[in-house]
Amino acid sequence: MTLEHCLTLGAVLFCIGLLGALTRRNAVVVLFSIEIMLNAANLNFIAFWRFSENPDALHGPLFTLFTIAVAAAEVAVGLALVIAVYRHFKTVDLEQLDTLKEE
């Protein structure tokens, strides 16, 4: 279990999240994918901290803690917006939410 393995895993997970965010039609699935990307970034932080020269500075866990909190806040607001959009447009299908598009 070297640092390279952890980072590669983080990269793979990030790209899976990116795939989900770019390909799916449903807004909630796009939110899932953003969570996957954020978690992959957290994995990177912890891996770098573990293999760093000064682990007592605890930069890895601290940053991850803040990221987790911010991600939770963002998911809450994002889902509230999705619910509000659903209430107005009666759909969460991203392909049908195109009222801002020019004709």
Place this chain on the structure above:
Amino acid sequence: MTQEITFWVLAIIAVLGALVAVRRRNLIHGVFALMIFFAALAGLFLLLLAEFIAAVQILVYIGAVGILLLFAIMLTERVTGDDGRRVTARGWFWGLVAAVSVFIFLLLPAIQEADLPESAQSIQPSVKALGHKLMNPYVVTLEVLALLLAASLIGAVAAAQGVREKKEGTNDA
């Protein structure tokens, strides 16, 4: 040796969970796969000796964010995906190309050409040290985070409730 096996098992579970979560038509199955992904990631954090972060990951992501996603799915449409519509958007091929090329051309070279440290030092995981650091250098960040969470809570409730008409006084339990 056991560390290697555990790492590979957790890594495979995480990748499979993430893949199922982004590809599955049935959203509830997707959310549960996502929770398996979060749990595998918590296991990886434990393996990397960040035990407090593993506990927080389970507490926040599985216990709160996952439940929030489930509720949001309940409140919107197309939950079980029994219809015949396509799951992917119109430009899905280019999305796939973008994701794969980000991996192959951006991230992999960055990892392989970086000068990474070889071995890990021994760490004594301690929650007390984390608490000290949160209070001493990083207290402002902590307070700002608290403000952010309060603001997002109020904003989320306001956004989800919508415009109240004069007659109805709906009160969600």
Place this chain on the structure above:
Amino acid sequence: MNLDLIKDILVATVPLLIIFPSLFAFTTWLERKALARIQNRIGPNKVGIPCTRISLFGLGQPAADGIKMIFKEDIVPRGADRLFHLLAPILALIPAMLVLCFLPLDFSFFAFWDEGIAEDIKAVQSFALDGAVIFFFAITGLNTLAIFMAGWASRNKYSLLGGMRAIAQMVSYEIPLVLSAVIVVMYVGSLNAEKIVLAQDTLWFVFTPWGLAAFVIFFIAALAETNRSPFDLPEAESEIIAGYFTEYSGFKFALFFLGEYIAMFAISGLAVVLFLGGSLGPGVTVELVDGAKELESAFAGLPIIWLLAKIFALIAVMIWLRGTLPRLRVDQLMAFAWKFLLPLSILNILVAGFAYFIPQENIGPKVAVWTVSLGILYAAAKGLNSLNRADVKPREYKYAE
């Protein structure tokens, strides 16, 4: 995999797997008898030793129930999601049994049988996780997931409704639960369960004013977390049939039942460790060994006897409350959590914080601080209570003319 690892795994898990399910069987009997007596009837008294006519006050009833549940037909509704229908009871059981590892159970009574095993057990059990308390809360939160899975997979309106209400209830009551545990963690300065027990050698935390308030809040929130009466709306038999486990029969129902009771044990165990002194009691003292505090007992096995006795006392109180208090309605439940318990627990943290930092060396300041904090907490409880009181006017009786 070497043999030592397998031996360690067995040593760490088998005692738990033997002791707690047998305690569960005894508790089901106790509950049925106690509820029956409270309700002025007798309860099970026919089943004693099988194949004989000796009925030892119905003590064989748990065995009979177990055999019945195993042999019942397993019915899965036609439209149900089969995978989740199967997974939900398993997922309800796993967190409950997993959190039992974090309690400081001391199995050194095995020394009666074999010294070697006692040493091995001590070596494995003394893996005191540094963040035990927060892992406890994290894993207890997984119960909500199992309940949602059960409610969703049954494809039944009432199951889904019960499941949603159960999740709302459990998520709301997690916050006072964690906040009242924060007080103890603040006083001890560690999240380690063993250190928390050792820090209570002079005085159990329940005997301090903020500890008492925290214990009461924790206990109420624990009742709500395990869906026990008076918070058992999700599984109320008289209202929503059986809520989220309506469509479960046979062994899966038994697994849910087992999971619920073991969750009760686990949370009572945490309440005992945090507030009631864990394994401490007459005969078990804390000595300074090589500068570090350690638990010494009169004979091996006394610490775990005290721990289990205290857990059983709390379980008895839970059964008592089930028999006597009426059920809360769902909006009353949520209002109670968010408008009463949450402000009270935050105020409790503030009061405990002030009391921690005011120097209380002599008896005078100590009495003053304690009375003031007791007064503040009592006034707050009364104030919040009157703020939340529903506007009910006195009843107008209409009589027939």
